[in-house]
Amino acid sequence: MATREKSKGTRALTRERIVETAVRIGDTESLDTLTVRRLAGELGVGAMTLYSYFRNKEEILDAMADHVLGGMEVPPAESDDPVELLVGCGRAFRAMMLAHPCVVRLLSTRVTDSIDALDGAMEDVLARLETAGLTGAEVTRAYGVLITYALGFSGYQTPRTWGDDAEARRQRRHFYAGLPADRFPSTVRHSEELPTLASLEQFEFGLRLIAEGLSPSTGRD
Structure with a gap:
């Protein structure tokens, strides 16, 4: 058999x-x-x-990166507001990393030249950034900021299960609040909110700040 x-x-x-x-x-x-x-x-x-x-495991890892990146989709824009367009790109990167946690490490260890990967995770995003009104070097800089923010946040969140888990968050609050107040006065004071650093709420907070900073509608010089 x-x-x-x-x-x-x-x-x-x-x-x-x-x-x-x-x-x-x-x-x-x-x-x-x-x-x-x-x-x-x-x-x-x-x-x-x-x-x-x-030929070896390295080729398999390269193919994995190509597969995941090539499958990334930027959802249709729900608004023509530049900030919202930028936010949408950041969310698309984050959604890909949530669906495929392995890509966080793959992106940190290898570079891909796959046509499919470039189409899904680069061309579509660059086009959306142009739609947001970015031009020239602004487009590639915005792309870099958004993907590295999503990558960094995903890497930070992965081992911190209390981000969006109510019980785990309660336990983490208890941990921070229980630290010696004479040595960690600020940590104890902010113990209620510290566990939210690994939450979706925190990701959205940072993403919107980034989008507003990158958006041409903010009147940057």
């Missing part, structure tokens, strides 16, 4: 299936647990079979 399952898996195997499985492992567990042997086992094939599709 095991032999037949492996044979069936081999016949159905494609690069796309390999990459989708790798992304699922990276998203639900971590890139550290993603090995060629683990991936092959998940697919029901031998490790050597994967080497006929990818």
